[in-house]
Amino acid sequence: METESGGIPPRRRVPKLGHKKSMFGCQRCRARRVKCNEEKPICHNCKRHGLPCNYDRDTFAKKVSTKPAATQLFVDGPEQNDPPEGRSRRMLEAKLMHQYVTETGMTIAADEHSSDYYSQLIPKLSFHSDALLYSMYCLAALNIARVYGDNELEDGAENVANRYFSMAVREHNKEIFQVNKNTTDIVCLTSCLMRAATLIQLHNRNREPYTPPWQWLALTRTSTATFVEAYQLIGPDPNSVAFQLIRANSHLHDKGNLPQRGDIQRLQHLMDRSKKLSVGEDWDSEIQDGYERTLTYICNAMKLMEAEGSSGNLLRMLLMFPMLADERYVKLVKEASPRALVILAHFFALLARYNDVWWVGNVAADEVHGIANTLPEEWQYLLLWPLEKIKQWATDFPKRTHSKISPARPFKAVQK
Structure with missing residues (x-):
């Protein structure tokens, strides 16, 4: 566009909108x-x-x-x-x-x-x-x-x-x-x-x-x-509560990390890397090891449930899972990787057994349903067990809406 004198008009500078950077905003917003x-x-x-x-x-x-x-x-x-x-x-x-x-x-x-x-x-x-x-x-x-x-x-x-x-x-x-x-x-x-x-x-x-x-x-x-x-x-101070807690849970972890890969046969199908599931999926030896160590922990929890039922030992083991979760696995959960979410659904399905405890309630079942509602159709068959279990727990162990105090859990001493 030219002016009446035939020249090109000067470019108008658009004023910048004032925007103060959120230096101290919450982590999620940043x-x-x-x-x-x-x-x-x-x-x-x-x-x-x-x-x-x-x-x-x-x-x-x-x-x-x-x-x-x-x-x-x-x-x-x-x-x-x-x-x-x-x-x-x-x-x-x-x-x-x-x-x-x-x-x-x-x-x-x-x-x-x-x-x-x-x-x-x-x-x-x-x-x-x-x-x-x-x-x-x-x-x-x-x-x-x-x-x-x-x-x-x-x-x-x-x-x-x-x-x-x-x-x-x-x-x-x-x-x-x-x-x-x-x-x-x-x-x-x-x-x-x-x-x-x-x-x-x-x-x-x-x-x-x-x-x-x-x-x-x-x-x-x-x-x-x-x-x-x-x-x-x-150090080795038997009178310290911190020392007692660390020692009581030492069999569940490897120096603050998930234990090394073990028997994952019952959940081996979650590692299915068929073409329909692996297309576009991030994968390397580190990711595979993180998945397998996570599955090892969940499989061990399943074995403990079969041996002790909904014991205090099992609940303690489940509560430690997020403490030990592999850093790479947490990142995959953040990225909403379907395989990472399927594995997380199996963890929450076990935790849902404690839905009659006030501080667990329906949160675990809600997370399983949330994962099921967001995963693509080709991944749905891997959620059959978690969905079946939360339905079973809700029927067999209904939430105690009128109970002010959670029922005591059977406790078995940890084998040293």
Whole structure:
């Protein structure tokens, strides 16, 4: 286009829209490269999708960087986001402490072996740790939400749980940076409570459209580094709770990783690499080894179920799975690899056996259904066993909607 004088008009410069980079946005928004409004404890995007909201950057994280990144959990915002001091907060926290001591603590343990830790030792140690105290409040609020309903607390039990979870993460990260032999038990027990909270928080996430719970796997996996470092600090101290927990579970892992590949015959069909399933699939020796080690762990869990039924040992083994999950496997889950999701569905099918435990409930069955609804047709036949099992568990072991306390699980001592 020419001007009346025949010349070419100067190019109009379009003004740039102001856009402030979200330097301290939540991890999910930054991974998706979308704007995060940085609202605490849950940003707008995560709230809209019903997903956990984790902040791993803040002004505190800039100042403290003395520990390896592997031991750092996601960090939330500064103290000004805490509920204000006053009678309202004191009454709320008194109610949460009462809930934890009278119900939550005795029902959150996987078996009798760890029952005293959760119901007696943790409340005692919480006097010395804000992270442990806030983790207790978070679990108590989640317990109230699942058993009594969200409206039981004035601000909403779920909102209260999210707030205290964020506070617990922040304080826990500080304690990890300063962990020593005297605080190892506190750090490890806080990590245990936070792992339980992340599982419970899967209940309310939006599964339409379905997105794999890779953040839950990734967050839970970071706690493994805490235990490994704790073990190195305490050494062979039989009086240490952390040492006892590590020793009790030592047969389930290989130095904090999944055991080496073993017998996977009963699930060998999940490694089917026929043309219709392998077209376009990422594959190398590392991926194959990750899949086979994961299947070995699940097959061992199946054998334990056949031997002991729904024992405390089995539940403990299932709860450790995300701690040990292969890093490459977690990445494949994040990428929604069909094979990785099929394998994950088999894990959740086993966990669904505990649907009568308040903090498991329907979450495992919901994940299996979510995976089934998102996988292409050619993969559906590999989901027959998980779908059959969750249907069986729902019939044989219906959810105890009126039970305030989960039934005790039979416990068999671990063979040393």
